[in-house]
Amino acid sequence: MLTLNHFLILSLALFSVGVAGVLIRRNIIIVLMSLELIFNSVNISLAAFSYYLQSLNGTVFVIFNITVSAAEVAIGIAILVLVYRQRRNVYVDELNGMKG
Amino acid sequence: MEQLFFYIFAAIAVISAICVISLRNAVHSAVFLIVCLLQVAAVYILLRAPFLAAVQVFIYVGAVMVFFLFAVMVLDLGTEKLKQHIHSQGGPAVVIVAAMSAVLGYYALKGSITAPLGEYNEAALARNTEVIGRSLFTQYIFPFEVVSVVLLAALIGAVVLVSRMKAGGGR
Amino acid sequence: MTLNDLNINLASVLPQLLVTGLGLLVLVLDLFLDKKSKAALGYVSIAGLLVILPIAFVTVSPEASFGKMVMADPFSAFFNVVFIIAALFSVLISMDYLKKVNVQRGEYYCIMLFATVGMMIMASAADLINLYVGLELMALSFYVLVAYRVDERRSVEGALKYFVLGALSSGVLLYGISYVYGFSGSTNLAQIARYAVNGAGGNPFLSLGIALIAIGFCFKIAAFPFHMWAPDAYEGAPTPVTAFLSVGSKAAAFAAFLRVFITAFSGVRPQWSGLIWTLSAATMVFGSVVAISQKNIVRMLAYSSIAHAGIIMIGLLTYDTAGASSVMYYLLVYAFMNMGAFTVVALFIRDGGAGESISDYKGLAARRPGIAFLMSLFLLALAGIPPTGGFTAKFFILASAIDAHYYWLAVIGVLATAISLFFYLKVIFYMYMKEPDDYQQPLPEADFTYNVALLAAAAGTLILGIYPAPFVDMAMEAIKPFFNFLAF
Numbered sequence: 037m038l039t040l041n042h043f044l045i046l047s048l049a050l051f052s053v054g055v056a057g058v059l060i061r062r063n064i065i066i067v068l069m070s071l072e073l074i075f076n077s078v079n080i081s082l083a084a085f086s087y088y089l090q091s092l093n094g095t096v097f098v099i100f101n102i103t104v105s106a107a108e109v110a111i112g113i114a115i116l117v118l119v120y121r122q123r124r125n126v127y128v129d130e131l132n133g134m135k136g
Numbered sequence: 137m138e139q140l141f142f143y144i145f146a147a148i149a150v151i152s153a154i155c156v157i158s159l160r161n162a163v164h165s166a167v168f169l170i171v172c173l174l175q176v177a178a179v180y181i182l183l184r185a186p187f188l189a190a191v192q193v194f195i196y197v198g199a200v201m202v203f204f205l206f207a208v209m210v211l212d213l214g215t216e217k218l219k220q221h222i223h224s225q226g227g228p229a230v231v232i233v234a235a236m237s238a239v240l241g242y243y244a245l246k247g248s249i250t251a252p253l254g255e256y257n258e259a260a261l262a263r264n265t266e267v268i269g270r271s272l273f274t275q276y277i278f279p280f281e282v283v284s285v286v287l288l289a290a291l292i293g294a295v296v297l298v299s300r301m302k303a304g305g306g307r
Numbered sequence: 308m309t310l311n312d313l314n315i316n317l318a319s320v321l322p323q324l325l326v327t328g329l330g331l332l333v334l335v336l337d338l339f340l341d342k343k344s345k346a347a348l349g350y351v352s353i354a355g356l357l358v359i360l361p362i363a364f365v366t367v368s369p370e371a372s373f374g375k376m377v378m379a380d381p382f383s384a385f386f387n388v389v390f391i392i393a394a395l396f397s398v399l400i401s402m403d404y405l406k407k408v409n410v411q412r413g414e415y416y417c418i419m420l421f422a423t424v425g426m427m428i429m430a431s432a433a434d435l436i437n438l439y440v441g442l443e444l445m446a447l448s449f450y451v452l453v454a455y456r457v458d459e460r461r462s463v464e465g466a467l468k469y470f471v472l473g474a475l476s477s478g479v480l481l482y483g484i485s486y487v488y489g490f491s492g493s494t495n496l497a498q499i500a501r502y503a504v505n506g507a508g509g510n511p512f513l514s515l516g517i518a519l520i521a522i523g524f525c526f527k528i529a530a531f532p533f534h535m536w537a538p539d540a541y542e543g544a545p546t547p548v549t550a551f552l553s554v555g556s557k558a559a560a561f562a563a564f565l566r567v568f569i570t571a572f573s574g575v576r577p578q579w580s581g582l583i584w585t586l587s588a589a590t591m592v593f594g595s596v597v598a599i600s601q602k603n604i605v606r607m608l609a610y611s612s613i614a615h616a617g618i619i620m621i622g623l624l625t626y627d628t629a630g631a632s633s634v635m636y637y638l639l640v641y642a643f644m645n646m647g648a649f650t651v652v653a654l655f656i657r658d659g660g661a662g663e664s665i666s667d668y669k670g671l672a673a674r675r676p677g678i679a680f681l682m683s684l685f686l687l688a689l690a691g692i693p694p695t696g697g698f699t700a701k702f703f704i705l706a707s708a709i710d711a712h713y714y715w716l717a718v719i720g721v722l723a724t725a726i727s728l729f730f731y732l733k734v735i736f737y738m739y740m741k742e743p744d745d746y747q748q749p750l751p752e753a754d755f756t757y758n759v760a761l762l763a764a765a766a767g768t769l770i771l772g773i774y775p776a777p778f779v780d781m782a783m784e785a786i787k788p789f790f791n792f793l794a795f
Contacts, residue, residue, distance in 0.1 A: 038138055038182065040489075044244045046146045046179065050153055050172075051482060052237035057157030058475055059229035060222050065162050065208060067471055069169050072200065073153050074478035076176050078485055079188075085489040087183040087261075091254030093494045094485070095268060096276050097436050098188055101481065102195050103283050104443045107290035108474055109200050111450050113207045114297040115470055118454060118463045120211050128223070128471075131464045240515065244486075247511035251492030251502055274313055278320070278373035279440045282428055285327055286444045289421040292334070293451030296414045 043084030050077035064119065064126040068112045075105040142182055149175035162208045170201050184258065187265040316372035319379035322363035322387050323427045329355035330420035337413030345411045349402040352416045356395050363387035363427075375495055376434045378566075381785035383431035385635055386562045389642050390426045390555055392767075394419060396646040397551035399760045400653045404547050407751075408658045410456055419551065422448035426559035430566075435484045435494040438563055442480075442527070445559055446473050449552060453544040465543020472526065472536040480523025487516035487571075496571040504574030517572055517579050521586075524567075527560035528616045530586050531593040541609035546656055549605060550649035553612045558638040561619060565631060568623060569789050576626060583624050588716060590617030591723035598730045604652055604665050607730055608645070611689060614727055615641060618720055622704050625711035628790060632782035633703035639778060640688075640696035640771045647685035647764030651678060654757050655750065662751075668734055670743030674750055679738045681761050688768045690731040691724050696771030703779065 050073055057070025079098045086094025120126055148171065155168040173196045180189040223229065260267065272280055317324065332355070333348050340347060364387075368379045398416060405411055425448060428441030450473065454466030488494050490512035491502040503513060522533065529537035541549045572579060594614025601607040619641075622634035655662040672679040688697035701724060708717040753761070771778060 038142055040249065041245055042139075042142055042146075043179070043183070045241065046149065048237055048241050048244055049146075049150045050176075051240075051478075052233050053150065053153040053157060054478070055236070055475070056230055056233040058471065059233065060226035061157060062223055063162060064467065064471075065204070066157065066165055069156055069165055069204065071471070071474045071478065072169065072196070073156065073172065074475070075481070076173060076196070078478060078481040079192075080176060080179055081482070081485040082488065083180055083183045083185055083188060085249075085485060087185070088249055089251060089254055089489070089492045090256045090260075091492050092256050092267060092271055093436070093492075094488055095185055095188060095264075096271060097439075097484075097488070097494065098185075099191060099268070099272070100276075100279060100283060100436060100440060102191055104286055104440065106195055106200050107287050107447060108443070108477075109203060110290045110294045111297075111447055112470055112474070113203060114294040115450065115454050115463065115466050116207065117211065117298050118457050119467055122458075122460055122463060126211070131467060243511040243515040247486075247489070247515070249489065249492075250510065251490065254492060275374040276376070276436065277313075277315070278376045279434075279437045282437070282440045282444060285421060285424060286440065286447060289418060289444060289448050289451070292414050293418060293447065296412060296418075297451060297454055297457055 040084055040088045044081055047077045047081035047084065050074075050080065062127045064116050064128055067128065068109065068116065071112070072105065072109070075101060138182060142179070145175045145178045145182070148172075149179070163205070166201060166204050166208055169204070170197055173197050173201065184261045185264060187268050313374045314370060314372045316368055316370075316379075318366060319368045319372040319377055320431070321366045322359055322391075323424050323431070325359045325362065326356075326391075326420055326424045326427065329359070330417045330424065333413065333420065334417040337417070340413060342411050345413045346402040346406065348413045348416045349398050352398045352420060353395060356391050356398070360388065360391050360395075363391055371433045371497075375497070376437045377431050378433035379431055380788060381781075382566070382635075382789070383427070383562070385639075385782060385785045386430035386558060387427050389558050389639050390423050390430070392639075393551055393555040393558065393642050393646065394423045396642075396650070396760055396764065397547045397555075399756050400550070400650050401545070401547040402756055403754055404545060404653050404656075407656075408456060408459075408545065410545070415452070415455060418448045418451050419548075422452065422551070423555065426555055426562075429559045430562035432563065432566070433496055435487070435496070435567075438567070439477075439481065439484065442559075442563065443477065445556060446477065446527075449473075449548070449556060452548040453540050453552070455545055455548065459543070461539075461543040462545070463543070465540040469536045469540035476523050476526030476533070479519050479526070483516045483519025483521075483523055485516075486512045487520065490516060496567065499571040500573065503572055513575060514578055517575070518582065520567065521579060521582055524560055524564045525586055528557050528564070528620075529613050530616050530620065531590040531613065534590070534593075534613050537613060538606050538609040541612075542603060542605050546605065546649060546653040549609075550646055550653070553608070553649070554642045554645050557612065557616060558642065561634060561638060564623060565634060565786075566789075569626070569631060569786075573626070573790075580624055580626075583620060584713070584716060587617050587620035587624070588719045590614065590620065591719055592617075592726075595723040595726040595730075598727065601730070602665055603663050604668070604734070605663060607665065607734075608648060608652070611727065611730070612645065614723055615689075617723065618701065618704060621708045621713065621716055621720060624713060624716070625707045627707065627711060628783050628786050629703070629710060630707040631786040631789065632779060633700065633707050635782040635786065636771075636775070636779055637700040637704055639782075640700040640768070643764050643767030643771065644685050644688035644695070644697055647681065647761060647768060648689065650757060650760045650764060651682045651685070654678070654753055657751065661748075665734055665737060666744065668737045669741040671738040674743065675753075678753060678761070681765050682738065683735045684765055684768060686731040686734055688772070690728050694769070694772045696768045696775070699772050699775045703775075
């Protein structure tokens with residue numbers, strides 16, 4: 037029997053992997069991919085709650101999330117292209133033009 | 137039976153997610169992300185949300201990941217030129233994230249649903265797509281319209297940022 | 308659900324609709340203008356916003372509309388006015404600034420208006436779905452605006468940091484929302500409030516959700532330790548965008564913070580008051596102390612805005628009309644005084660980074676006495692010196708903290724204010740007491756738009772300081788329904 041906890045743990049696992057990816061990777065495009073992992077983990081937990089609560093709110097929220105995060109990827113990659121144009125690389129830790 | 141499938145999907149999802157963040161080659165990462173997102177679509181099926189599964193495959197696996205792969209290929213970000221692909225503070229970060237997920241997991245497992253259940257039981261969800269479509273255009277019409285502005289803003293924004301300006305500030 | 312239950316009431320979202328329409332109008336007009344005359348779009352935006360301002364002020368309907376998604380109450384009307392004021396100032400100072408840094412593209416105004424729409428939707432959201440969508444509209448527009456100087460390294464760098472941390476914080480916020488949803492079975496704030504009272508204090512889903520949502524909001528208001536993006540994004544962004552970011556996006560995040568925490572989570576207040584207490588105290592102290600060592604005036608104002616966020620957070624804790632209304636009043640005053648300071652900064656910044664250092668303000672009083680005087684006024688207001696609005700705002704917040712027996716927090720607030728005097732006075736000292744390094748360097752002339760912005764900001768700062776009563780009453784009236792929320 038599948039329970040809510042199964043899905044919550046899967047969601048948490050993906051969330052943690054995503055956060056770890058954002059924190060440890062130097063390549064910005066992988067950081068963007070990790071952000072997608074985070075959004076997907078949230079979607080799993082929303083969909084799971086939606087199913088086990090027998091309400092529709094969560095499912096609809098997932099649809100909005102997917103749409104918004106697609107828009108976010110577009111902006112993210114646009115900014116990535118700008119970084120690449122200026123520096124010819126996309127490493128997070130070489131972005132240190134500002135201090136203080 | 138369902139449980140077996142869940143474990144298979146979950147295992148593939150988590151392993152491919154770990155591959156996404158640990159592989160050096162960004163193309164490999166993107167491919168593993170596609171694998172991971174397909175497992176998420178399968179999980180939606182287990183949750184009786186076939187419409188979400190379809191949307192997941194179309195938008196995420198189809199559009200978003202093609203976009204990612206396109207960026208990786210065009211900018212030639214495939215292999216990282218330096219040996220180091222992990223931050224110097226990578227170790228402590230992993231420890232912090234592990235601690236965080238332990239706390240979150242403790243609370244998540246301790247909880248259980250206490251709210252009264254809604255009207256959308258298995259029988260109602262048999263018409264999942266119809267139910268979602270109907271509610272998107274009634275109950276959720278306002279955020280639905282706002283999302284169209286979000287997409288427009290993203291569209292304009294991406295074009296403005298990436299299209300090159302000619303000297304003198306013109307278009 | 309029938310159509311009548313939905314209560315489709317276009318009048319309740321009229322300001323949002325009008326600003327969206329204005330944005331689209333600007334977008335279309337852009338096609339017909341050559342690059343020399345893009346500033347005309349700024350005037351169109353200003354004219355439009357001036358027309359919408361009174362409409363935003365009066366659009367109030369007592370009931371939630373659009374399937375209980377939108378709440379056009381006096382609270383959202385108050386914040387709509389703050390957002391429109393912030394947008395007006397930002398557009399006003401953008402026109403010359405964009406010419407100066409040679410980024411003349413008309414889409415700028417359109418995206419700025421869309422960001423305003425996002426803020427308005429956040430402030431009027433009665434449902435977490437609507438709140439999130441509005442927040443993303445605002446955030447996405449700001450990512451673009453921060454990166455708007457696409458050839459400037461710092462602009463792109465700041466935008467990237469803002470984007471990554473902003474998206475991460477959205478993820479954290481969403482994760483929190485999903486747990487709150489799991490607890491209450493609904494994303495509607497009124498519904499959540501109904502479940503969050505009946506002995507729900509110990510429910511792990513709710514605790515987790517509240518903590519994660521608080522962290523998500525703290526990212527948006529740049530509270531310590533979630534402020535990392537702010538100084539870099541502020542420094543890199545075009546100065547008018549920085550001003551809009553520090554006033555508008557902060558006010559929007561606080562509007563959402565107030566609505567969610569005071570309505571939905573009021574029943575379980577002991578759960579989150581400790582967390583907010585700690586974050587507030589840490590933010591006040593951190594912002595004030597770090598601002599001292601800054602050499603760049605934009606970074607100094609960035610850390611000062613972090614310190615202000617800490618002080619405003621006190622008002623979330625007190626849980627009475629006095630505290631919550633002083634948050635609203637503070638944000639209104641902050642719009643005027645911070646916009647004023649940023650107007651002066653935008654005026655003196657030149658392409659390539661000159662005019663950004665605090666030492667560039669040496670001897671300003673001798674060369675531009677009027678502007679030096681107004682800058683001093685804005686800085687003293689930010690520091691909280693009477694008779695400016697900054698003083699009354701700080702006074703109301705600290706008084707409400709004492710009334711609610713948050714003595715230590717009030718003490719920390721006063722101390723942080725004392726520390727902050729140091730760096731604000733440093734700029735004034737430079738302007739009045741020091742000789743300029745280089746008399747040869749010509750100073751930019753303040754044209755019509757800057758003068759209007761400066762005078763309006765100064766008038767607002769002074770009027771709110773000398774005669775605060777009507778505005779405080781307005782905020783009180785607006786927030787009152789929140790505290791008998793459970794009654795309806």
